[in-house]
Amino acid sequence: MNIKPDCITCIMNQTLKVCRLLEVDDPTAKKLLDSTAEILVQHDLTYTPPQIAKETYAKIAELTGVDDPVAKAKVHATQMALQVDTAFVQTLHDAVKFAVIGNVIDFGAQKQLDLNETIQTHFHRHFGIDDFEVFEKELKTAKTLVYIGDNTGEHIFDKLLIETITKQYDVEIFYFVRGMPIINDVTVKEAQILQPAATIVDTGVPTPGYDLRYANESSKALFEQADIVLAKGMGNFESLYDETDRAVYYLFIVKCNVVSEAIGQKEGELIFARH
Structure with a gap:
């Protein structure tokens, strides 16, 4: 399923959420958001959302030095799921x-x-x-x-x-x-x-x-x-x-x-x- 214009704002929002999760400063957040925007510009609508996400998160990991930027969220989600009746x-x-x-x-x-x-x-x-x-x-x-x-x-x-x-x-x-x-x-x-x-x-x-x-x-x-x-x-x-x-x-x-x-x-x- 190819990417649609609405997916662009979703991908940008994901980058912003990662910035907040990692608690980066404003200049770093700007750098990460700029990198995501550049990736979106470089890819046309023949790509799938997951393919765009692959490039986006690879760049986030490169710029922050964090291989698993969403690790905290994964631990929290697992703990929450284990408590469900x-x-x-x-x-x-x-x-x-x-x-x-x-x-x-x-x-x-x-x-x-x-x-x-x-x-x-x-x-x-x-x-x-x-x-x-x-x-x-x-x-x-x-x-x-x-x-x-x-x-x-x-x-x-x-x-x-x-x-x-x-x-x-x-x-x-x-x-x-x-x-x-x-x-x-x-x-x-x-x-x-x-x-x-x-x-x-x-x-x-x-x-x-x-x-x-x-x-x-x-x-x-x-x-x-x-x-x-x-x-x-x-x-x-x-x-x-x-x-x-x-x-x-x-x-x-x-x-x-x-x-x-x-x-x-x-x-x-x-x-x-x-x-």
């Missing part, structure tokens, strides 16, 4: 919805949603798109499932879904993570908590979304050969939607008007779409 999650469909609701943990989102409030307001809502019945049918014969992770913190919600799946079905699950810190996306470091429920796979991808152009050969082979692929979050949707011929289940909350227009659903809707 999951007792009300009783079925596989509940676990899917719970995992999707976890997608509100997103440092890169234009609009920030409160986790506990979203759980209370969204758990009993219907999905805007719900392909659960097809998913459940495919699980009955599936032997391998690739689960493409998204944000740190929401990976705790992913863990519950993965454990729910493996309790009911004889399927091997591979959990894909980014190849390096990018925004607040989950990497090998944060994903250790998912073992042994899933095999952690470093995809080598430096973008906040599973971009096949950057993926290493081992993860691409798993991606193509898996019986089922689940892709969490808007970054994975932006990177894969209409970019692959294989079927993918997209799980996310619509958090911006650009994705809203692409998926044909209102902002705030829960999405579990097979495409």
Whole structure:
């Protein structure tokens, strides 16, 4: 999914949020914002938002000397997710919805949603798109499932879904993570908590979304050969939607008007779409 003009302000806002998180002084903040503006000028509308983010965060890391600029936010998000009561999650469909609701943990989102409030307001809502019945049918014969992770913190919600799946079905699950810190996306470091429920796979991808152009050969082979692929979050949707011929289940909350227009659903809707 290519970048739209609205994405430009979102990317600039992300840089500003990083400046505040790192507590940099005003001259440094100006330098970081200028660098982001230069990157945006250098890229036309044929790029995806995750591809632009890759360049932006690499420059932020270079200018600040901080390899993982959003590390503090990742620690906080994980602690917050671990405190959430999951007792009300009783079925596989509940676990899917719970995992999707976890997608509100997103440092890169234009609009920030409160986790506990979203759980209370969204758990009993219907999905805007719900392909659960097809998913459940495919699980009955599936032997391998690739689960493409998204944000740190929401990976705790992913863990519950993965454990729910493996309790009911004889399927091997591979959990894909980014190849390096990018925004607040989950990497090998944060994903250790998912073992042994899933095999952690470093995809080598430096973008906040599973971009096949950057993926290493081992993860691409798993991606193509898996019986089922689940892709969490808007970054994975932006990177894969209409970019692959294989079927993918997209799980996310619509958090911006650009994705809203692409998926044909209102902002705030829960999405579990097979495409």
